[in-house]
Amino acid sequence: MRILLIVATLFAGAIGMVRPVAAHPHIFIDARVVFHMEGGKVAAISQHWTFDAVFGGVVIHAFDRNRDGKLDAGEAELVRRGAFDALKDFNYFTVVRIGREELKLDRVTGFAAAVEDSRLTYRFKVPLPRPIDLRADNPAFLFVDKTYYVAVEIPKQNPVTFAGVAPTGCRTVMRDDFENPIYFDLVVPQMLTFDCPAG
Amino acid sequence: MIPDRRVLHRVVLWILLLTVLAGGIPATAAAPAAAQNPFGLDPKGAPAKPGAVPAAPEARSPGFRPPAALQRFVQTVARWQRRLNDEIARQVAAYKTGGAIAPVLAILLLSFLYGLFHAAGPGHGKFVVAAYFLANRARPRDGVLMSGLIALTQALVAIGLVGLFALALDAGTLELIGNATWVELASHGLIVLLGLWMVWGGIVGRGCSHTHGPGGHHDHEHGASGPAEPGRRIMVTAAVAAGLRPCTGAVIVLLFTLANGIFIVGVLGALVMALGVAITVSAIGLAAIYARRGAARAAGANPALARYGNPAHRAAGIAGGGAIVLIGAVLALAAAERLGLLV
Known part of the structure; x- marks a missing residue:
């Protein structure tokens, strides 16, 4: 009996790690990221999302009322209200972390939804509440849905491009964010950091 | 000698119970946000409702x-x-272009x-299956x-929901992705009832009515002439309860x-997908059954331990049922909250 209980305990512990929620992710996004530089600091981040064909196809089908295979201005506006604005509660899957602090991002400008190569795409720009200095603030950027309902991926090569004057002497480095695993600690997100040697 | 074993026995049971609870409950509390589609998804373009905001990442314990x-692997x-x-x-x-087979x-x-x-990830009733088969002999x-x-x-729920909304009601189906909240509420409510039933069974000794003589007789294969399977009907109910929440993956593919105008292919796909899910979930169920069996056999070979068989089985039923009740309750409350039933 003791053995039974020990085995049951271990087993329950193992199962306890795998908890009763829907298996994720359900949606995949390829994100391209542009940092808008002003006065040597990051003032805003704009993103271009390409959705996986299945979820994106479903969204296009739901909003492309006139069935022309495109999302015109009116339809794109409906997409914004019906399938984008809610992301505000999820920080638009954008994390800007300085030290332990994560900036609250609750404003978006220039949202556009479109069909490109028969894929659903979103474009939008997130102004940062204050400009971020890559050197002095030593920020980390993550493009992630912390609930892992959606898997967001940014390119491994050249993960970010710059609009305006690119920072000199800084190198982008992708790191594993071991300190902040998501999805019940099962997924270690990638964070974008900058190595800016002094001088 | 005997008191020592009793103490040990109790300690181990408490560890079992606490492990199940510690593993399942706090994480489940975080699940509602995770189970919700972050996009909101309203095809009429209604303004986004304030949703369940994911818990702040701060103040993690380095556990x-x-x-x-x-x-x-994940x-x-x-x-x-x-x-x-x-x-x-x-x-x-x-x-669509070729129309071929x-x-x-x-x-x-x-x-x-x-x-x-897909079923290898959390969800799909694996927790219920594991708890059920650890707690019940099967x-x-x-x-x-x-x-x-x-x-x-x-x-079937996924096919039914999509079919009903799209074909019968001619209504928007986008909301079904991850937002079939009232189905969730029903599912979790039934899971609570199942857990209560298991706890009750453990208390009155039902489902575990075999006599355990001092010789440690542990043959529990029910012959055709034996009493009716105590768990068969409740097991089917448990399966339906755990399965009521449709798999979001299946809904999206449907x-x-x-x-794309080929719904029937999606229906076939959903059924075949269920076969894949069944295989993965079966692996968990079988692991639980054999873990329990192997341990019971090993313990049964030791007469000193075997005498504790019956109370331990009961306690396992109560602990497993309790865990299921709590998890079902947390999820049901979360679903009710999202439906606006709680203020």
């Missing part, structure tokens, strides 16, 4: 972390899922694989049966095929 190998499965997802879309496009077969095969991998056949029923229920 137990899953091993790196498990993390890699990420690999996600990558496979993504590839399957892309491939399903490609085959649907091929079928080959893409349909490819879609079915891909759906099967999708179910197999045959391997039951493990497969219950898993199959859960998967089939999930598929909507995708519907959008």
Whole structure:
């Protein structure tokens, strides 16, 4: 009996790690990221999302009322209200972390939804509440849905491009964010950091 | 000697109970946010309702972390899922243009694989299956049966919901993705009832009515002439309860095929996907059954331990049932909150 209980305990512990929620992710996004530089600091981040064909196809089908295979201005506006604005509660899957602090991002400008190569795409720009200095603030950027309902991926090569004057002497480095695993600690997100040697 | 064992026995039971609770409950509390589609998804373009905001990441306790190998496994499965997802879309496009049978077969095969991998992640009733079979004595056949029923229920609910909304009601179906909240509420409510039933069974000794003589007789194979399976009906109920919440993956694929005018292929795909889910969930059920069996056999060979068989079985039933009650309750409350039933 003791053995039974020990085995049951271990087993329950193992199962306890795998908890009763829907298996994720359900949606995949390829994100391209542009940092808008002003006065040597990051003032805003704009993103271009390409959705996986299945979820994106479903969204296009739901909003492309006139069935022309495109999302015109009116339809794109409906997409914004019906399938984008809610992301505000999820920080638009954008994390800007300085030290332990994560900036609250609750404003978006220039949202556009479109069909490109028969894929659903979103474009939008997130102004940062204050400009971020890559050197002095030593920020980390993550493009992630912390609930892992959606898997967001940014390119491994050249993960970010710059609009305006690119920072000199800084190198982008992708790191594993071991300190902040998501999805019940099962997924270690990638964070974008900058190595800016002094001088 | 005897008091010592009793103390040990109690300690181990408490560890079992606390482990189940510590593993399941706090994490489940975080689940509602995770189970909700972050996009909101309203095809009429209604303004976004304030949703469940994911818990702040701050103030984490540096507690137990899953091993790196498990993390890699989860990420690999996600990558496979993504590839399957892309491939399903490609085959649907091929079928639309060519109309041949080959893409349909490819879609079915891909759906099967999708179910197999998709169910490897958390969810799909695996916790209920594991708790149920750790707490109740059962045959391997039951493990497969219950898993199959859960998967089939999930598929049928998904097909039914999408079919009802799209074909019968001619209503928008987008909201169904991850937002079938009232179905969730029903599912979790039933799971609470199941857990209560298991606790009650443990208290009155039902479902564990075999006499355990001092000789440690541990043969629990029910012959055809034996009493009716105590758990059969409740097991079917449990499977249906756990399966009521449709698999979001199946709903998305169904909507995708519907959008492409080949809903029937999606229906077949959902059923084949259920087969894949059933296989994966069965593996958990069988592991639980054999873990319990092997341990019981090992303990039964030791007469000093065997005398504790009956109370331990009961306690396992109570602990497992309690865990199921709590998890069901937390999830049901979360669903009720999202429906606005709680203020």
